[in-house]
Amino acid sequence: MSIRLLLADDQALVRGALSALLNLEPDLEVVAEVGAGDEVVEAARRTQPDVALLDVEMPGMDGIAAAAALRAELPGVRVLIVTTFGRPGFLRRALQAGASGFVVKDTPAAALADAVRRVHAGLRVVDPVLAADSLVAGESPLTARETDVLRAAKDGAAVATIAQRLFLSEGTVRNHLSAAIGKTGAANRAEAVLIATDNGWL
């Protein structure tokens, strides 16, 4: 009896290629492919996979949210997150969302099938380097509001724009930004956005 797989990645080419790669293994079988996070649960319900491989970066619902939704709806399906970016915060949030494994796309292709088998067997699969980074980086030091404001500043918007968008006074926005800059150890807004993004805090 082969392991049934669900594949979710927004890039069709990568999705198809991963499917080809995994189908080469005699004990693995890709039974569903989707290109958006909000299609995951529906497809899983229909095809009853054993393991779901989810990319983090996806339109609509991201892979971590999809993992949480999947665990809530179909707890029998194990989740393996496969992502381009090894952001510490991603790993943390993925595990909190109930993922059993976390693999970055830098890992050799041969290791993926093994990771799938381990996850299916009930083991955890986590990149050790990334796990260490995640411990060092720790949880996000930003409060909910600071995160909101910083996220709104991502596209280079001015304070006035952010204030309008979040229905805050300009002074409050500046205070939140100042706090975020301080906590991230940045010298200004742009750098704070970079640091927070790198750590997966946004």
Add this chain to the structure above:
Amino acid sequence: MSIRLLLADDQALVRGALSALLNLEPDLEVVAEVGAGDEVVEAARRTQPDVALLDVEMPGMDGIAAAAALRAELPGVRVLIVTTFGRPGFLRRALQAGASGFVVKDTPAAALADAVRRVHAGLRVVDPVLAADSLVAGESPLTARETDVLRAAKDGAAVATIAQRLFLSEGTVRNHLSAAIGKTGAANRAEAVLIATDNGWL
């Protein structure tokens, strides 16, 4: 006689998966895989591929520079650029570097083999939507120096830092930035960086 392929992508998993996908086609054969732009020419010399599939985002030499180097060294090898980001500027620069095709990773997996065959047959393969975007966006309006300064501003550095890094006076940096902001239609530095990046001007 099958078509010999060289694969260059920095993400090992994607590289391996694409290899698996293409090797499924009876008339295609992956003869080399590399993970960095500066390994492309050497590998091509050794394995004599017919077509090289190059990712744009790679450490060391990027895919477009690798394409140019490859065309200069081994003009018989046709180049197909495969990239995540459909930035208008990338397409333009890829074609100028001598690439025969340009495919974004959003395209369905089934289309990739076809693209390879077309490129091998001497045809051009270009995403029509992207081609249109490229025409609309046009060439970069930024001068060489403005591009330098904007690139240096990408990581959120202050004017003083940029000035030091480029051996310019602070006033000059501010002038270049102001010009770049004006030309991109942005309201500030951060937005200008975003717009320029989106268009592939950096």
Add this chain to the structure above:
DNA sequence: CAGCGTTGCTGACATTTGTCATGGGGAGGA
């Protein structure tokens, strides 16, 4: 050669940004 655009610099100016002190209100823990 004259004109043009790019580069580099200066100085001046208005605006924006970042910081700090201060205060009120609410939620949650000791």
Add this chain to the structure above:
DNA sequence: TCCTCCCCATGACAAATGTCAGCAACGCTG
């Protein structure tokens, strides 16, 4: 209940940023 933390706000201040005008040098082109 008191204390702490977060949220929201205000006002004031210093620093950074963006804009503008003007000047000089260089290389390219008609």
